[in-house]
Structure formats: structure tokens, C-alpha cells
Amino acid sequence: xxxxxxxxxxxxxxxxxxxxxxxxxxxxxxxxxxxxxxxxxxxxxxxxxxxxxxxxxxxxxxxxxxxxxxxxxxxxxxxxxxxxxxxxxxxxxxxxxxxxxxxxxxxxxxxxxxxxxxxxxxxxxxxxxxxxxxxxxxxxxxxxxxxxxxxxxxxxxxxxxxxxxxxxxxxxxxxxxxxxxxxxxxxxxxxxxxxxxxxxxxxxxxxxxxxxxxxxxxxxxxxxxxxxxxxxxxxxxxxxxxxxxxxxxxxxxxxxxxxxxxxxxxxxxxxxxxxxxxxxxxxxxxxxxxxxxxxxxxxxxxxxxxxxxxxxxxxxxxxxxxxxxxxxxxxxxxxxxxxxxxxxxxxx
Numbered sequence: 001x002x003x004x005x006x007x008x009x010x011x012x013x014x015x016x017x018x019x020x021x022x023x024x025x026x027x028x029x030x031x032x033x034x035x036x037x038x039x040x041x042x043x044x045x046x047x048x049x050x051x052x053x054x055x056x057x058x059x060x061x062x063x064x065x066x067x068x069x070x071x072x073x074x075x076x077x078x079x080x081x082x083x084x085x086x087x088x089x090x091x092x093x094x095x096x097x098x099x100x101x102x103x104x105x106x107x108x109x110x111x112x113x114x115x116x117x118x119x120x121x122x123x124x125x126x127x128x129x130x131x132x133x134x135x136x137x138x139x140x141x142x143x144x145x146x147x148x149x150x151x152x153x154x155x156x157x158x159x160x161x162x163x164x165x166x167x168x169x170x171x172x173x174x175x176x177x178x179x180x181x182x183x184x185x186x187x188x189x190x191x192x193x194x195x196x197x198x199x200x201x202x203x204x205x206x207x208x209x210x211x212x213x214x215x216x217x218x219x220x221x222x223x224x225x226x227x228x229x230x231x232x233x234x235x236x237x238x239x240x241x242x243x244x245x246x247x248x249x250x251x252x253x254x255x256x257x258x259x260x261x262x263x264x265x266x267x268x269x270x271x272x273x274x275x276x277x278x279x280x281x282x283x284x285x286x287x288x289x290x291x292x293x294x295x296x297x298x299x300x301x302x303x304x305x306x307x308x309x310x311x312x313x314x315x316x317x318x319x320x321x322x323x324x325x326x327x328x329x330x331x332x333x334x335x336x337x338x339x340x341x342x343x344x345x346x347x348x
Contacts, residue, residue, distance in 0.1 A: 009059040009213030016052040016220035020045040023224055030231070033242065037230065040109045044223045047105065051098045052216040058091040059213065095215070096163040099204065102219065103170035106196075110174055113191065114181045138162070164208060171201070187260040190233040195225035241281035243294040243302065249348050252293065252305070256340040263293070263305040263340065266347040267314055269321065270328040274299035280325055287321050295348065303347055309333070 027041045138159050178193055203218020236248040255261035271280055277300065284302065288294060293305040308314055311331050318329035334343040 012217035013052040016216040019220040192229040196222040267304040268330040269302045271300045
């Protein structure tokens with residue numbers, strides 16, 4: 001007999017699988033420049049699909065045996081009860097292990113996305129991965145012990161608690177990375193970690209503490225919404241040059257109104273022909289520092305907003321560009337009496 005919890009589990013796991021299949025198709029549409037992001041979201045999607053399938057199998061087993069609570073065990077024979085018991089223990093182990101793998105994958109994605117730091121992942125691999133390995137090994141050993149004695153079952157419960165703490169450990173690491181990035185780099189655009197954290201954390205709490213099988217769905221929703229926040233940048237990109245279009249200027253003005261963006265200067269690059277824009281954009285990309293905002297002002301002009309407060313460094317950049325390509329250049333500093341909005345209106 002299917003109970004409300006089993007119905008919820010079936011439906012949410014199926015929705016999670018459908019969401020992640022859609023996510024795989026959407027991920028394939030990312031540009032080549034976002035190749036690493038594409039790889040990670042594929043891994044996220046497949047891992048959530050695996051989590052959902054395993055949980056579906058567990059729900060099918062519960063439905064087939066007609067067991068939803070401990071009280072229902074009284075209707076089963078001794079052999080059937082033991083099979084159900086081992087199934088639950090094995091499912092708990094798989095669920096926690098896959099959840100820990102997912103969180104570690106999330107941390108490595110943060111390192112790459114926020115800091116573009118593959119070396120950090122290599123340096124910290126064993127430090128961060130060791131708790132996962134230990135919890136997996138101990139959990140696996142505890143499964144047969146749980147079926148042999150009362151003390152074995154208590155040991156298994158203790159292991160489950162430790163594995164839950166390991167999850168918290170990974171979440172704290174990721175929060176620390178986000179805090180460190182914000183401290184040194186300020187507001188993070190086109191990346192909203194809370195649309196990921198909130199559904200994932202809530203769904204895992206509901207599943208681990210209240211036994212509602214919604215963990216896979218919450219994880220799928222988190223991945224789906226995080227992807228949406230990242231690809232939102234694409235609508236502000238010029239398809240040909242991969243620089244920002246003029247709509248991006250409106251977005252920056254909204255950020256400046258919320259005190260999240262305040263450029264100090266601008267460089268301008270003016271071509272004598274629109275046909276040269278594609279060729280020139282490739283050269284300009286190689287010369288610009290990472291913290292610039294190149295905006296296609298019109299079909300033959302690019303305005304680059306920067307945080308540089310002096311003309312010297314700007315002239316060095318424009319000089320390097322002119323050394324390899326014939327283009328008119330200019331540098332403008334924000335006036336002391338100007339607001340950010342007034343400065344952007346003047347240069348754009």
C-alpha cells in the first residue's frame with residue numbers, strides 16, 4: 001500500500017530526474033568559453049540522476065514490501081524483515097555517500113569558478129576528501145554490524161551522525177570560500193549561491209531528519225537555479241565578440257544604485273570600420289586585465305570600464321593595444337564631483 005510519503009518520494013524523484021535531463025540539454029548549449037562550467041554541471045546532473053534512481057529503487061522496495069514505518073514490520077516474516085532492514089541500511093549509506101560526493105564536487109566547482117584555481121583543488125584534495133573516504137569506509141563496515149546486534153545498530157546510527165557532520169563540514173568549507181571571495185573581490189555577479197544552498201539544505205533536512213524523500217528534488221532545483229543565475233550573463237553578451245552589449249550598462253547602473261559597482265575610469269577603442277570589430281576584439285581580450293568591463297558602445301567602438309584611478313596604467317594598456325593593432329584610443333578618469341551614474345552616462 002502506497003502512503004503519502006511514498007507518493008511524495010516517487011513524484012519528487014521523477015521530477016528530479018526530468019529536471020536534470022533538461023539540465024543536461026541546456027548545459028550542452030553553453031559556449032566553448034564556459035567549457036569547465038559545462039563539465040561540472042554535467043557531473044552535477046548525472047550525480048543527481050543517480051541519487052534519484054537509487055531513492056526510487058528504495059521506494060519501490062518499500063512499496064513492494066508494504067512497509068513505510070517500523071510498525072509495519074510486524075506483518076513481515078523474519079526473513080522479509082531482515083531483507084527490509086538491510087535494504088534501509090544500504091540505502092541510507094548510498095544516500096549519505098552520494099550526498100557527500102556531491103558536496104565535494106560543489107567545493108571543487110567553487111574553487112574553479114570563483115578563483116580559477118585548479119592548484120587549490122590539487123593541494124587540498126586529500127585534506128578535503130579524507131573525511132569523505134573515512135565516512136564511506138566506516139559506513140560500509142557498519143552495515144553488516146547493524147544487522148548482527150543491538151550494539152552494531154547503535155554503531156551504525158553513530159556513523160550516520162558522523163556522516164551528517166561531514167556534510168556540514170563541506171557546507172562550511174563552501175561558505176568560507178564564498179565569504180573569502182566576497183571579502184577580497186566584492187559583489188559576485190551572475191552567481192547566486194543562495195538559490196543553490198536554500199533548496200539543497202531544506203530538502204536534505206526534510207529527508208534526513210523527517211524522512212520525507214525530497215533530497216534529490218531539492219538538489220536538482222538547486223543545480224537548476226544556480227545554472228540559471230550563471231547563464232543570465234549570456235543575454236548581456238555580444239554573440240560575435242563575447243564582449244558586453246549596451247544592455248549591460250543598464251545592469252551596471254542598477255548595481256551602482258545599490259552601491260555594488262563604482263568604476264573609476266574608462267578606456268575607449270575606436271575602429272575606422274565595423275568589419276574590423278571581430279578581429280580587433282580577439283586582440284583586445286589578450287591585452288585587457290581580468291577586472292575590466294568591455295562594452296560594445298556601437299558597431300565600431302568599445303568602451304572599457306575599469307577601477308584604475310590613474311591614467312598611467314590605462315595608457316600602458318592602450319599603448320600595448322596600439323602596438324599590435326591600428327586603433328584610436330582614449331582614457332577618461334571619473335571626476336571627483338561625478339556620481340557613478342553621471343560618469344557612466346558621460347562615457348557611454
